[in-house]
Amino acid sequence: MDYQQILNEIYAKVQPCLTRGKVADYIPELSHVPQSKFGMALVTHGGEVFEVGDAAEPFSIQSISKLFTLTLAMRLEGNGIWDRIGREPSGTAFNSLVQLEYENGIPRNPFINAGAIVVTDLILSHLDNAHETVLDFIRELSGNKTIQFNRDIVRSEKATGYRNVALANFIKSFGNLRNAPEAVLDAYFHHCSIAMTCTDVARAGLFLANAGRSPSTGSEIVRPNQAKHIKSLMLTCGTYDAVGDFAYRVGLPGKSGVGGGILAVMPGQFSVCVWSPGLNQSGNSLAGTMALEWLTTQTEVSIF
Numbered sequence: 001m002d003y004q005q006i007l008n009e010i011y012a013k014v015q016p017c018l019t020r021g022k023v024a025d026y027i028p029e030l031s032h033v034p035q036s037k038f039g040m041a042l043v044t045h046g047g048e049v050f051e052v053g054d055a056a057e058p059f060s061i062q063s064i065s066k067l068f069t070l071t072l073a074m075r076l077e078g079n080g081i082w083d084r085i086g087r088e089p090s091g092t093a094f095n096s097l098v099q100l101e102y103e104n105g106i107p108r109n110p111f112i113n114a115g116a117i118v119v120t121d122l123i124l125s126h127l128d129n130a131h132e133t134v135l136d137f138i139r140e141l142s143g144n145k146t147i148q149f150n151r152d153i154v155r156s157e158k159a160t161g162y163r164n165v166a167l168a169n170f171i172k173s174f175g176n177l178r179n180a181p182e183a184v185l186d187a188y189f190h191h192c193s194i195a196m197t198c199t200d201v202a203r204a205g206l207f208l209a210n211a212g213r214s215p216s217t218g219s220e221i222v223r224p225n226q227a228k229h230i231k232s233l234m235l236t237c238g239t240y241d242a243v244g245d246f247a248y249r250v251g252l253p254g255k256s257g258v259g260g261g262i263l264a265v266m267p268g269q270f271s272v273c274v275w276s277p278g279l280n281q282s283g284n285s286l287a288g289t290m291a292l293e294w295l296t297t298q299t300e301v302s303i304f
């Protein structure tokens with residue numbers, strides 16, 4: 001498979017679409033990212049890396065961090081996490097409060113904000129410094145020790161994250177947070193603000209294409225069964241309220257973020273990350289989703 005040629009073709013094809021999405025601005029600092037950015041990196045199971053466009057430029061991973069925090073929580077707590085978080089698509093916005101009221105403070109899944117806030121609380125109960133530990137874990141997964149928080153984004157999220165503050169306090173009122181909401185939110189905002197390149201993210205996700213084991217170091221990140229669980233959740237809950245459309249078009253488990261990044265994995269073959277900050281109406285990267293759709297169409301490789 002000539003992945004480089006396919007990525008080059010995708011790069012040319014997405015250019016007219018880059019202006020069609022809308023860059024997220026509810027976190028003011030995110031709105032400064034130029035809409036013309038587009039990067040894509042594919043890392044094969046064997047460790048070969050293919051890149052195009054702005055694949056080496058760090059971007060704010062936002063909700064892609066929820067994948068890594070879930071992985072860490074599964075390592076720390078095993079199946080205990082499912083006493084406090086569901087595993088069903090929410091059918092509501094990623095930052096919605098309504099369902100929590102009906103469902104007694106148990107978030108629908110770990111990939112909506114409410115779920116990730118509970119995941120962060122779980123991590124915090126095991127580790128004093130949740131945000132540094134998550135950063136170290138991501139550095140280890142991607143093999144890049146220089147990955148950092150974007151402090152401007154942390155500040156921007158803290159200054160404007162009223163809805164996340166409401167979610168954390170609401171969950172606390174149902175008794176589903178063990179730590180202080182302020183401490184949980186501080187860690188949560190840090191996780192969302194981690195800056196990584198497409199290549200870093202693709203490398204960090206490669207263990208999911210290899211049944212939970214890092215192909216480069218051979219170390220077990222999670223058990224094969226847990227890798228299956230994580231990918232199932234990506235497929236059913238990973239791309240906001242458009243999981244059906246994403247599965248239909250792309251045919252891979254994926255996790256997106258409002259920074260415009262999407263990580264997708266093809267078990268046994270590759271991990272791929274695309275970044276383009278213009279979002280579609282569902283909050284997924286518009287050109288990023290198209291790029292992944294073209295990738296699986298062109299290669300005729302998908303999980304289905």
Ligand code: GLU
Nearest residue numbers: 062063094113192257258
């Ligand atoms: N930091 C963002 C928030 O909490 C993450 C949202 C996302 O990427 O889905 O609103």
